[in-house]
Amino acid sequence: MDRLLRPLTALFTGRALVISVPFLFLCVFFLLPFLIVGKISVSEMETVSFKDVLTYKDGALTLALKFSNYVFITEDALYFKTYLASLRYAAATTLLCLFIGYPFAYFMARAKSSVQPALLMLVMLPFWTSFLLRVYAWRGLLTEGGWVADLIVGMGLDQVLYALGLISTPGKLMHTPFSLVLGMTYTYLPFMILPLYSTLAKMDLRLLEAAADLGATPWTAFWKITVPLSKAGIIAGSMLVFIPCVGEFVIPELLGGPETLMIGRVLWDEFFSNNDWPMASSVAVVMVLLIIVPLALFNKYQAEAQERPQGARK
Amino acid sequence: MKAATLNRWFGRGWLSLGFLFLYLPIVALVVFSFNDSAVPNVWRGFTFKWYVALASDVELQAGLWLSLKIAFMTACGSVVLGTMAAFALVKYKRFFGRTWFSGMVNAPLVMPEVVVGLSLLLMLVSVQRALGFPERGMMTIWLGHLLLGMAYAAVIVQARLSDLNPQLEEAAMDLGARPHQVFWLVTLPLIGQSLVSAWLLTFTLSLDDVVLSAFLSGPGSTTMPLVIFSRARLGLNPSVNAVATLIIVVVSIGVLLASYLIARAERQRLADQAAAVRG
Numbered sequence: 001m002d003r004l005l006r007p008l009t010a011l012f013t014g015r016a017l018v019i020s021v022p023f024l025f026l027c028v029f030f031l032l033p034f035l036i037v038g039k040i041s042v043s044e045m046e047t048v049s050f051k052d053v054l055t056y057k058d059g060a061l062t063l064a065l066k067f068s069n070y071v072f073i074t075e076d077a078l079y080f081k082t083y084l085a086s087l088r089y090a091a092a093t094t095l096l097c098l099f100i101g102y103p104f105a106y107f108m109a110r111a112k113s114s115v116q117p118a119l120l121m122l123v124m125l126p127f128w129t130s131f132l133l134r135v136y137a138w139r140g141l142l143t144e145g146g147w148v149a150d151l152i153v154g155m156g157l158d159q160v161l162y163a164l165g166l167i168s169t170p171g172k173l174m175h176t177p178f179s180l181v182l183g184m185t186y187t188y189l190p191f192m193i194l195p196l197y198s199t200l201a202k203m204d205l206r207l208l209e210a211a212a213d214l215g216a217t218p219w220t221a222f223w224k225i226t227v228p229l230s231k232a233g234i235i236a237g238s239m240l241v242f243i244p245c246v247g248e249f250v251i252p253e254l255l256g257g258p259e260t261l262m263i264g265r266v267l268w269d270e271f272f273s274n275n276d277w278p279m280a281s282s283v284a285v286v287m288v289l290l291i292i293v294p295l296a297l298f299n300k301y302q303a304e305a306q307e308r309p310q311g312a313r314k
Numbered sequence: 315m316k317a318a319t320l321n322r323w324f325g326r327g328w329l330s331l332g333f334l335f336l337y338l339p340i341v342a343l344v345v346f347s348f349n350d351s352a353v354p355n356v357w358r359g360f361t362f363k364w365y366v367a368l369a370s371d372v373e374l375q376a377g378l379w380l381s382l383k384i385a386f387m388t389a390c391g392s393v394v395l396g397t398m399a400a401f402a403l404v405k406y407k408r409f410f411g412r413t414w415f416s417g418m419v420n421a422p423l424v425m426p427e428v429v430v431g432l433s434l435l436l437m438l439v440s441v442q443r444a445l446g447f448p449e450r451g452m453m454t455i456w457l458g459h460l461l462l463g464m465a466y467a468a469v470i471v472q473a474r475l476s477d478l479n480p481q482l483e484e485a486a487m488d489l490g491a492r493p494h495q496v497f498w499l500v501t502l503p504l505i506g507q508s509l510v511s512a513w514l515l516t517f518t519l520s521l522d523d524v525v526l527s528a529f530l531s532g533p534g535s536t537t538m539p540l541v542i543f544s545r546a547r548l549g550l551n552p553s554v555n556a557v558a559t560l561i562i563v564v565v566s567i568g569v570l571l572a573s574y575l576i577a578r579a580e581r582q583r584l585a586d587q588a589a590a591v592r593g
Contacts, residue, residue, distance in 0.1 A: 019409055022399035022464065026418040029461055033433035040436055104332045107325035119329070121573065126336045128515070128569050130522045132539050133558040136546040137339030140346060140355040143550065147342060147355075186335065218317070240424065247426020250524050254546055264428045271432060272528075281436065284429045295424060299417055 034288075041069060041281035069282035079266070079283075083290065086263040089177065090245035093184040097192040097241045098234065100185070105196035105233075106226070109203070120197070127190045135254050138183050142173045142255075149173050168259070175257025183255040184245050191244075192237040199233030200226070232301050239298035243291050263287055340562060347555035355550060364556040371553060377538035381521050384452060384537065388459040388520035389513045395460065396467025396512055397505075403468070404475040422465040431529030434458050438530070450532030458526035463516035470515065474508035503583075507576040514572055518565060 072079070108119050126134065141148040152158055153171055162170045166178040173179055203226065211221040227234075249264035256262065263283065271280035342355075347365075351358035368374065399419050402409070409415075422430060438454055441447075448454055478501070486500045487493075502509075524539045531540065538557075545551045 015406060015409075018398045019402040019406060019415070022395050022402065022419070022468075023411070023415050025395060025464070026415070026461075029434065029437075029457060030418055030422065030430075033430075033437040036437045036440060037429075037433040100332060100335070103325075103328050107329050110325065111329075122333060123336070125566065125569065126340060128518050129340060129562050129565050130518075130539075130558065132522055132524055132542060132546070133343060133554070133561065134339050136542070136554060136558070137343045139546070140550055140555075141339060141342055143355055145353075145356045148338070186339070189332075189336065218321075243424040244426065247428055249426075249428050250543070264426060267428045267432065277436065280432060284432050287426060287429055291424070291426070295421070298424060299420055 037281045037284050040278055041285050042067060043278050069279050070286075072279075078261075082261045082263050082266050083286070085261055086246050087290065089181055089184065089260070089262065090242050090248075092181050093188065093245050094192075094238050094242045096181065096185045097189050098238060101189055101192035101196055101237065102234070105193045105200055108193070108197050109200035116201070123190050123193055123197075131187060132250060135183055135187060135251055138179070138186065138255060139174065142179050142182075144172070144174075174255070175260075177256075177260050180252055180256035180260045180262075183251045184248060187251060188241040188245060191240040195236040195240065196230060196233040199230045203229050235297065235301050239294050239301075243294050243298065246291055247287055263290075343555055343558045344562065347552065347559040349552065349555075352552060353550060364552045365560075367553060368556050368560075373536075374538065374541050374553070374557060377536050377541040380452065380535060381538040384456050384459060385517045385520040387456050388463045389517035391456075391460045392463030392467040392516040393471075393509055393513050395464040396469075396516075397471050397509065399464065399468040400471035400475055403472055419465060419468050422462050423469065427462075427523075427525035428529075430461065431458060431526045434461070434526075435529045450530060451535040454530040454532070455527050455535065455537065458530045459516075459520040459523060462523070462526065463519055466519060467512035467516055470512040471505060471508050474505045478504055507580060510572060510576060514569065521561075 108116065108123075111119060138148075140146050143149060152161075152173060158167065158170045158173065161167045161173075161178050166181075167173060167176040207225050207229075208218075208221050211225055212218070216224065247264045247267075248262060249268055252260060252262040252265050253268075256265075264287075267280050267283040267287065270276050270283055346355060346357075348360050348362070349357055350361035350363070399415075403412075403416055403419065406412075434454075434457065435450075438448065438450065438457075442449075482504065483496050483500055486496045491499065522539055523537075524543045527537045527540055528543075531537065542554055542557065545554055
């Protein structure tokens with residue numbers, strides 16, 4: 001009996017178990033749902049449900065694919081504008097996060113090693129407190145009478161924002177592209193800082209000394225050594241900001257206005273307000289297509305960072 | 315020398331401004347939860363009334379209880395699945411479909427939640443049509459959160475696992491430990507703190523999630539973030555500030571306490587190791 005059971009137990013212990021359980025879980029609850037979405041996006045909507053793509057009737061197999069959703073999505077100006085706007089807001093957020101986050105991570109990594117854990121903790125702590133509540137807090141800060149709104153209007157910066165086209169009326173900051181990008185920058189800043197910090201903290205500082213010995217100014221050394229060596233961090237951080245921003249829903253809903261359409265909100269409305277499931281599925285498919293290139297980039301660098309043995313340098 | 319001083323002060327200034335940016339909304343949330351006005355962004359005087367009102371806010375309490383249950387189950391499930399995934403990726407460099415596997419483990423981290431939520435829901439609806447279950451509710455929300463939590467847990471545990479010194483496990487095996495003994499007696503204590511961080515992180519993620527919950531919840535299963543979100547959508551609401559303050563206090567204490575305990579355990583472990591080396 002024992003001899004009979006042994007191969008069975010071997011299958012369920014160690015290697016096979018550790019690989020197959022999460023693998024199966026992901027296949028069933030992550031991959032399969034995507035395939036279903038793909039299928040529904042080309043299905044005909046009926047009154048309560050959608051038609052099967054493949055039907056077998058009277059000995060004939062019919063394949064009814066409906067690409068009109070995709071045709072509509074690509075031809076409709078509003079949809080097209082929404083995609084462009086999503087990409088533009090996400091790109092603006094990424095650049096802003098990089099601009100604030102790079103010096104931040106740099107000075108963190110160069111701070112005394114005794115204070116670095118505390119600084120790291122301080123960056124992580126807001127990330128632990130509810131994201132929804134922190135986004136909601138910006139509503140209070142940016143609505144007329146709020147602290148930040150008073151500060152910006154008091155300094156006359158709203159005129160600058162107005163001139164840049166980020167707000168449509170001076171003095172009114174909420175429900176504008178400005179409040180949207182500010183909210184997204186705020187939310188995703190730690191995602192930029194953390195990968196940057198980890199690459200910058202690992203850097204061999206003797207390289208900078210060597211550069212200085214060879215006559216490089218600190219500024220040249222920074223651009224020629226520090227920045228190229230932190231490339232992996234820059235890419236990882238940018239993708240971690242850019243990709244979720246493209247499909248963001250909560251921030252556009254709470255901080256953006258009717259004029260700041262983003263694709264995540266369009267999907268939501270198609271699903272919850274219009275109940276058009278095939279249309280919502282098509283929007284989801286297009287959204288995935290939009291982020292697939294940055295996603296592949298991210299995965300490549302992520303895998304490289306994880307697989308490189310400790311201490312090894314290129 | 316002059317440039318170095320300037321550089322240091324610039325660095326301090328940048329860090330301070332950055333932290334101001336990160337913490338300002340949190341401070342504002344807390345301050346205005348004590349504000350005696352229905353418009354919670356202009357100060358009118360000190361009050362506790364929004365906290366008193368919470369005690370009779372049945373909708374929010376029911377949401378909180380449901381959210382806590384889901385978060386607890388999510389954290390436990392995510393740590394188990396995430397640890398397995400991390401093990402598979404770190405220990406086994408070659409198996410069928412490894413590239414796919416590694417991609418799928420990382421994908422939920424960056425995949426827009428609306429897409430994950432929609433696709434899971436559409437699958438559940440298809441299954442429900444075929445089999446008559448599952449009903450949308452607590453379990454389906456849990457499933458969605460588990461998918462997301464597993465990815466986060468896997469990343470955290472994976473980072474710790476690949477930092478481990480393989481000699482420790484090899485030594486245990488040389489001394490005759492069975493693979494499962496090596497895992498329970500050597501590996502697990504070594505990665506213990508990353509499991510705690512992963513548990514806490516996935517707990518808070520689940521407690522905070524709006525989008526997946528909105529897609530996967532059914533009638534009568536409204537989680538706390540859904541209640542807060544529907545109120546926040548309508549405008550500023552002091553009850554949200556009061557809840558926020560309570561959550562912030564509890565989470566901060568929890569995180570600080572956990573990181574203190576983790577740091578202490580780590581120091582103890584290093585001291586033990588040093589003592590063992592001295593013999």
